[in-house]
Amino acid sequence: MMFVSSVILLVGFWVGLPETIFQDAGLTGLGSLMIAFLITHMGTLLSLEDLKKQWKTVVIAVGAVVGIGVFLFFVGTPIIGRDYAVSAAPPISGGIVAAIIMGDAAKAKGLEIIAVFTTLLVVIQGFFGLPVASLLLNKEAKRLVNNYRNNQMEKESKALEEVAIASDEEKEPKKKLIPPLPKELQTNYVLLAKIGLVAMLGFKLAELTNGILNANVLCLILGIIGREIGFLEENIMVKANSFGLAIVGLMAVAFGNLAMATPQMLRSLIWPLIASLVLGLIGIFIFSSILGKLLGYSKEMAISIGVSALFGFPGTYILTNEVVNAVGETDDEKKIISDEVLPKMLVAGFVTVTISSVILAGFMVNLI
Numbered sequence: 001m002m003f004v005s006s007v008i009l010l011v012g013f014w015v016g017l018p019e020t021i022f023q024d025a026g027l028t029g030l031g032s033l034m035i036a037f038l039i040t041h042m043g044t045l046l047s048l049e050d051l052k053k054q055w056k057t058v059v060i061a062v063g064a065v066v067g068i069g070v071f072l073f074f075v076g077t078p079i080i081g082r083d084y085a086v087s088a089a090p091p092i093s094g095g096i097v098a099a100i101i102m103g104d105a106a107k108a109k110g111l112e113i114i115a116v117f118t119t120l121l122v123v124i125q126g127f128f129g130l131p132v133a134s135l136l137l138n139k140e141a142k143r144l145v146n147n148y149r150n151n152q153m154e155k156e157s158k159a160l161e162e163v164a165i166a167s168d169e170e171k172e173p174k175k176k177l178i179p180p181l182p183k184e185l186q187t188n189y190v191l192l193a194k195i196g197l198v199a200m201l202g203f204k205l206a207e208l209t210n211g212i213l214n215a216n217v218l219c220l221i222l223g224i225i226g227r228e229i230g231f232l233e234e235n236i237m238v239k240a241n242s243f244g245l246a247i248v249g250l251m252a253v254a255f256g257n258l259a260m261a262t263p264q265m266l267r268s269l270i271w272p273l274i275a276s277l278v279l280g281l282i283g284i285f286i287f288s289s290i291l292g293k294l295l296g297y298s299k300e301m302a303i304s305i306g307v308s309a310l311f312g313f314p315g316t317y318i319l320t321n322e323v324v325n326a327v328g329e330t331d332d333e334k335k336i337i338s339d340e341v342l343p344k345m346l347v348a349g350f351v352t353v354t355i356s357s358v359i360l361a362g363f364m365v366n367l368i
Contacts, residue, residue, distance in 0.1 A: 043223020
């Protein structure tokens with residue numbers, strides 16, 4: 001969707017579509033406002049309990065993001081230049097939010113070409129990440145099925161059933177520090193007011209540190225804390241019926257950068273785009289493989305966890321289900337693959353795109 005939309009808009013701007021169309025429609029202002037809301041909302045998607053259960057996956061996912069940043073900075077800088085290398089790492093590690101953070105920083109310093117570059121990275125990174133993850137997850141699924149057929153996974157299968165039973169028993173809601181509001185007060189307006197207060201607190205805390213701590217990173221952390229203590233509901237913007245409109249505004253901010261992209265600029269960006277994505281993938285391969293071996297994950301599974309940074313959720317869910325249905329021949333085989341792969345990929349996608357990329361952007365933004 002993003003690729004097709006960007007092509008249509010690029011051609012449109014070149015043949016006469018007004019460059020101020022998003023501003024004229026009022027979407028740019030909405031999108032700029034919604035960035036803090038959406039980052040805080042992203043924090044409410046994460047459960048500390050889920051992260052504890054999949055701590056090995058979290059370590060590999062964070063390691064992959066570190067690998068992208070380190071490899072692009074040290075290896076990419078002499079190849080594609082410091083500005084491209086620094087601004088590429090967060091979008092490759094995550095997606096649209098990280099790209100907007102880096103793009104805004106670049107525009108503030110008069111580097112319009114870098115702002116266009118970060119937008120295009122988000123548009124095309126899935127074409128690099130999805131085929132790699134699909135190939136590796138197919139190999140991992142075949143390995144799991146072969147082990148299952150050879151009765152080597154019988155004990156693991158029983159353990160998975162016991163974990164599933166235990167998790168079902170634990171589904172009783174935990175008491176929060178702040179009790180939930182009565183149903184009649186959980187209106188769209190109240191939910192948006194709550195998330196707005198948390199986002200505002202994030203920006204105020206950033207001001208108190210004179211910008212040493214990035215406001216977006218603080219919004220994300222406060223979103224996680226807000227959910228854990230009970231002040232914010234899980235998946236709060238969806239419950240407030242505002243997520244879809246917020247994403248429209250967010251896309252307008254990102255796609256607005258394409259108005260600056262001339263055909264000549266686009267041609268000049270082909271090499272940095274391809275080089276940065278290839279270097280990012282190499283960084284993922286190296287760091288994920290090493291951490292996976294240390295933590296007892298197969299190479300295929302570890303690299304797939306790292307590569308999830310290039311597409312995130314819902315790509316992690318859709319791709320895993322495709323692999324499950326393609327490799328598993330019976331319901332039992334499909335369950336074995338799904339139970340082993342799906343939790344890891346879902347957690348990996350959230351950790352890379354939701355947490356690590358925003359934190360990396362908060363760090364890298366000072367290096368432009």
